[in-house]
Amino acid sequence: MEFGTIPLVEDIKNLTHAEQRSIMAVYEGKDARAEIEEKIRNVFLWSVLNLATDVHIVGKFNRLTPVVTLSVRSSHGMIHEIYRGEHGRHFENKLFQLTGTPQGGSTPQILSSRFEMHLPLNYAIRNGLIPKPTDSTYAVNVRLEYAKTFDGFSFVCRLLDQQKTPELHELGFTGAMMHALHRVLTEPSGLIVVSGPTGSGKTTMLNAILNYLNDGTKTISTAEDPVEYRLGDGSIKQIQIGGDITFPKALRSILRQDPDIIMVGEIRDMETMEIALQAAQTGHLVLSTIHTNSAHETVGRALSLCPDKDRDAVRLAEVLKFVIAQRLVSKHDGELVPRSLTNNELDWMAINGIHPPNNFAEIVPTGKNGKMAIVEAIVITDEIKMVMRSGKPKDEDVYRLARNQDQYESLASAGLRAVESKGALLKDCMERLETNTDAKLYPGIRLIEAKEWAISLTAVSEMVDKRIEHRQLIENTPNLMMLPELATCLDSIMIEKECKEEVA
Numbered sequence: 337m338e339f340g341t342i343p344l345v346e347d348i349k350n351l352t353h354a355e356q357r358s359i360m361a362v363y364e365g366k367d368a369r370a371e372i373e374e375k376i377r378n379v380f381l382w383s384v385l386n387l388a389t390d391v392h393i394v395g396k397f398n399r400l401t402p403v404v405t406l407s408v409r410s411s412h413g414m415i416h417e418i419y420r421g422e423h424g425r426h427f428e429n430k431l432f433q434l435t436g437t438p439q440g441g442s443t444p445q446i447l448s449s450r451f452e453m454h455l456p457l458n459y460a461i462r463n464g465l466i467p468k469p470t471d472s473t474y475a476v477n478v479r480l481e482y483a484k485t486f487d488g489f490s491f492v493c494r495l496l497d498q499q500k501t502p503e504l505h506e507l508g509f510t511g512a513m514m515h516a517l518h519r520v521l522t523e524p525s526g527l528i529v530v531s532g533p534t535g536s537g538k539t540t541m542l543n544a545i546l547n548y549l550n551d552g553t554k555t556i557s558t559a560e561d562p563v564e565y566r567l568g569d570g571s572i573k574q575i576q577i578g579g580d581i582t583f584p585k586a587l588r589s590i591l592r593q594d595p596d597i598i599m600v601g602e603i604r605d606m607e608t609m610e611i612a613l614q615a616a617q618t619g620h621l622v623l624s625t626i627h628t629n630s631a632h633e634t635v636g637r638a639l640s641l642c643p644d645k646d647r648d649a650v651r652l653a654e655v656l657k658f659v660i661a662q663r664l665v666s667k668h669d670g671e672l673v674p675r676s677l678t679n680n681e682l683d684w685m686a687i688n689g690i691h692p693p694n695n696f697a698e699i700v701p702t703g704k705n706g707k708m709a710i711v712e713a714i715v716i717t718d719e720i721k722m723v724m725r726s727g728k729p730k731d732e733d734v735y736r737l738a739r740n741q742d743q744y745e746s747l748a749s750a751g752l753r754a755v756e757s758k759g760a761l762l763k764d765c766m767e768r769l770e771t772n773t774d775a776k777l778y779p780g781i782r783l784i785e786a787k788e789w790a791i792s793l794t795a796v797s798e799m800v801d802k803r804i805e806h807r808q809l810i811e812n813t814p815n816l817m818m819l820p821e822l823a824t825c826l827d828s829i830m831i832e833k834e835c836k837e838e839v840a
Contacts, residue, residue: 511801668701689775739780
């Protein structure tokens with residue numbers, strides 16, 4: 337690990353006193369407290385201006401005079417700086433002050449909280465940041481996770497740039513995925529679940545979905561721990577969980593307000609799941625997150641959180657509409673260069689049912705360019721509902737019923753497609769994406785087509801998207817009174833023609 341100094345943002349001195357305080361108010365004086373608070377403001381401001389994602393502040397050894405490490409996760413990797421002054425404890429005090437956390441005997445040992453920074457518009461624009469037309473300041477939310485450690489303290493701060501919150505169409509989904517998602521979002525009620533570990537972009541996806549749904553005709557309520565993004569205008573109410581406000585309490589209050597759409601930050605216990613089921617059964621569209629490794633495992637995990645497995649298997653089958661598993665991998669700039677696959681890479685592909693591509697090429701990275709979402713999504717069809725109603729749905733059965741859905745691709749195959757066409761690295765995919773051993777025995781239709789036609793997964797994905805476009809054209813053209821069998825026949829002819837052209 338290399339240590340240096342996080343660069344100083346000099347031009348903040350050109351701002352007025354009020355503008356500097358809007359970014360972050362700091363103690364004004366000549367002592368160590370002022371030095372530390374200025375350093376904190378500089379670290380967060382530099383991180384925002386350089387599009388960093390995280391700031392870590394960790395104090396170790398003696399809690400009264402800890403050695404403090406400040407780390408920033410930037411597009412060029414981690415940058416570290418060490419503070420060895422006598423008053424390192426003030427880093428902890430200042431971050432508690434920013435989040436409004438009580439200090440003393442009532443300070444929690446573990447805390448989830450947040451605070452905001454507001455950059456003046458002209459200052460943000462001069463530094464290359466692009467505000468939205470309606471913004472009065474350039475706002476950045478900081479989501480903070482604190483833990484008292486055995487030898488000090490730890491703060492992990494996620495920078496959530498309100499202006500860079502992507503819209504649904506900017507998430508890079510395939511046409512098949514967007515078609516499936518749009519279709520389920522038009523339904524008046526039901527449960528949509530996004531799964532993945534912390535930091536996999538679940539909240540960003542749900543925020544994009546809510547902004548898509550916020551068309552002025554619906555009321556939306558959320559219960560979040562903590563609130564990460566301020567949603568747009570309209571009839572939107574966001575409740576932050578904390579203290580006496582728990583997810584079940586917040587949800588009961590929300591249901592009395594009778595919103596059209598409810599977002600629950602996380603379903604983590606049986607009580608929250610019970611209320612979410614009630615809401616989805618009584619005419620509400622419910623969005624939430626859950627922690628699982630894959631989309632097909634989400635069904636069983638959701639049922640395990642139900643209070644009465646036998647009764648609730650039927651209820652869950654009635655309301656669950658769509659499950660998504662998501663991961664984030666780094667996107668790189670550079671040129672695609674052909675190369676041979678290693679034995680480890682070939683084994684990873686074999687385990688995931690992927691036939692090795694004939695001409696593999698991977699980008700030679702010259703720099704990082706943000707992150708991209710890798711998704712695996714399952715529509716809950718009547719066949720999957722039948723498996724769920726048994727009360728003991730097997731993950732492999734859910735997978736086998738989902739593997740031929742238009743939008744479905746496993747995390748591994750979606751990752752390889754991102755390597756082919758979006759600047760991901762195979763190494764990152766192998767490290768961050770769970771394997772699906774069922775795919776080796778029961779490969780999905782995309783993997784079968786890629787093998788049979790000897791084409792890339794990217795080419796297969798493009799053809800699936802075209803197939804859906806053809807179907808929509810047939811469905812939406814009143815003059816073409818076609819039988820479903822004829823439409824299917826035309827689909828097959830079109831796909832075969834495109835496959836042959838691709839191979840040629």
